[in-house]
Amino acid sequence: MATLVLLQRDLRQFDNPALYNAVRRRKPIIVVHVMEKRLGSTSKWWLCKSLRLFRQQLEEWSIPLLHLDDSANFSDMIDYLNDHIEIEQIYSNGLDFELPDNFVEIHESFLANLIFIPEDMTKEFKIFTPFWKSIRKNCSPVKPLPNPDWCKKNHVNIEFDEYNELPMMMADDRWNQMESYWEIGEKAAQKRLELFVKTKLSDYDHGRDFFHKDGTSKLSPHLRFGEISVRQIYEKLNNKSNERFCSELGWREFAYHVYRNHGDMAKIPLNPKYCDFWPEYNDDHLNAWRNGQTGYPVIDAAMRDLSTTGWMHNRLRMLVASFLVKNLLIPWQIGEEWFYDHLVDADPAVNPFSWQWVAGCGTDSVPYFRIFNPMLQGEKFDPQGIYVRKWLPEFADFPMKRNIHQDIIKQPNLRPENYPQPIIDFKSSRERTLSTYKAIVAAKVIQLKKPRLP
Structure with missing residues (x-):
């Protein structure tokens, strides 16, 4: 037996x-x-x-x-x-x-995957803040269990000749390159948690936004594969001084709350009025976005970072998603699929939920009129262009005293010769997006073609 x-x-x-x-x-x-x-x-x-x-x-x-x-x-x-x-x-x-x-x-x-028992939340919430307040007030977090108490009776002295082969990846330069960026497994996850608590947690509220710094926990891939328990992290850090970090765990909890009721949200907007409004998009724009060749430094640096390391800072995820959906008017499902294939932490609930949040078609979403400005965001959260210079070798000789995010837009002669011109004008693309979204919000009759999903 x-x-x-x-x-x-x-x-x-x-x-x-x-x-x-x-x-x-x-x-x-x-x-x-x-x-x-x-x-x-x-x-x-x-x-x-x-x-x-x-x-x-x-x-x-x-x-x-x-x-x-x-x-x-x-x-x-x-x-x-x-x-x-x-x-x-x-x-x-x-x-x-x-x-x-x-x-x-x-x-x-x-x-095993959540802090709270889903069945304890009898009401379906559509907004994060009331969800998080309610579940913390009315539900008790599940206590983490200790390590198993192994015994000799658990041993299996059988040699299995089938189902014994673990999956492998084909040899590829990208996988070899990624080896240097990550430690994998339960021991590595515990080590990363301890390092985060000791060196970054005290400044998390401030440091988490600056993508040129390593101010986040980077626990997400370990959580994705259950190499570490979210209940362990929550129990360890759940206090007033760590409220911001715990709310990030709460966002993950909320994504699964919505996913439990909408298992198809990787394809279908949670807000049905956004199902069929996408116009035809430019394939060259999509390829430029994927390859980090849009002409907007912070966007391109983030996308090349993703291709190299399999990870992207959360603020950058919002920026590049907003740029794809709200400046290039490319369906969010296409971006979601690209992220799902390229992220080490591509989560079946969090990834589509976050894309819908940025696109403005989720239950709790960024308003359609909020369009992230990559120049201003870069100037604020990578003021010296450290992150951009790291991932865009074209800017290796760009003067440090210059504003790398704004100057190449305002003064095109400063743009490195081997770096592409912007594929769109940010201001006019923003205006186009606002008029497109306004037509939907106002429920005007507008005939636009359905997205061509890959």
Whole structure:
């Protein structure tokens, strides 16, 4: 008799309810990672590394880690396992697929990905602030569990010749390059949390906005794959002095609250009046945005950073999303897909929810008339152009005394010869966007073509 633990985004030992409860049964344990249905290539790179580290942790206790590429083959895998040892109980921490009916009675799922139990929030909220106030006032955060108390009875002395191969990425220069930017796995996540608390948390309210500084926690990819528990972080930092950081965890909680009720929000606007209003867009503009060649330094630096490291500062995410949607008038779904494929922390709830927030079509969104100005944002949060110079080698010789964000717009002769001209005029594109959005908000009859999604 064995206990099967199914994992997807919970590759850790500390505060892992499925693993913890499986160990308590004092029966042999088999752990299976099931590939998610939606996974970007950059996130998959992280996952491949994380799975191998997690396998090493489990091997210390003679626990096998198997892998299932396609959840549709779940029944076949169970038949295979039952040929070796009978599966008596199944535990998970929430899955993106439904188990076949004949396994429901032996399956128990636990909360592992959120601070609060979703079922405790009986009302559906559309605005973040009342949601966060209500859930903190009326609901109790789930306490994190300790590490499993392993015993010899949990060991599995079986050699599996199938489902034993973990996923791998094809050799690529980008993956080799990203190796230098990240430490992966549960130990690295705990280390990053401690470093953040010691060196950055006290200045987080101020430092978090400056993208030329390393003022954020960068815990998001570790949270994405469950290498660290959000409940652990919240319990450790939940006090008045850390209110700003805890509200960021609350935003993630809110995204999942909305996602629970709108699982298709990566494609369909939460506000239905924005379904069919996008005009035809310029393919050259889209390619320039993707490749960091728009002629706006802060936009281009952020997009090249993304392509290189798989990560982007949160304020920059807002800027480049606003530029795509509200200056280039390109459907937000296209930007969401690009981010989902290129971010190490591409989260199925947070990524589309945040894009809808910027696009103005979500439940709690930036007003349509708020269009981020990349020159002003760069001037305010990267005043010396340190971030831009780091990611745009074209500006290596640009004078430090110059305003790198404003001067090349106001004085085109200062623009480096090998750096592109702006693909649009910011002022006129802003006016175009405002008139387009106003027509929708006023419910005027306007015939515009549907987006051409890739």
